[in-house]
Amino acid sequence: MRCEDYFRFWNTPSHQWIPSATSLFEGTAARWLESVQHRVPGVGWLEFCALLQSRFGRNKHQHILRQMFNIRQTSMVEDYVERFSELFDQLTAYEPNPSQVHYVTGFMEGLVPSVRLLVGIQQPSDLDSAYALAILSEELDDHSLQPSLSISSVSHSKKNFLPSARGVAVSKIVEDRHASESN
Secondary structure, three states, X not given: OHHHHHHHHOOOOHHHHHHHHHOOOOHHHHHHHHHHHHHOOOOOHHHHHHHHHHHHHHHHHHHHHHHHHHOOOOOOHHHHHHHHHHHHHHHOOOOOOOOHHHHHHHHHHHOOHHHHHHHHHHOOOOHHHHHXXXXXXXXXXXXXXXXXXXXXXXXXXXXXXXXXXXXXXXXXXXXXXXXXXXX
């Protein structure tokens, strides 16, 4: 695709595409080119691309798929999203119409269980939604881990704590905990 974009931008005639592209081949690619030119003389651009993809792309495609199957969140969600989206973007070069359901499911499977649960409840229909929900769930989880009230501050203000009948029971539990901590 990048070669085609380049050739179109510079108005390179299509019969010059293969010689222009292959002029930069070195090492393994140069040796492969020699064998292809002898086996399939006069090959057109589309056939040449298919041969090139068959020789060099298949292994890379399989390697990226293996990485995709094994990727897991090991740190912040944003880091995982970045790694996953990079692999997804690479895979779309091999799959013009990727299945959103397949990749959303794969993305969710790699999330830590608490984030996976919150994202799964929302049933995202595409990867961008799944990414956003995962990042949001981690942000909300981080805020819930920061206690805004300590047990002692709750017990001192227990009259304002849940004024319903259920609040009386909760206040009693708080009082009991406070009393046991004092002992």
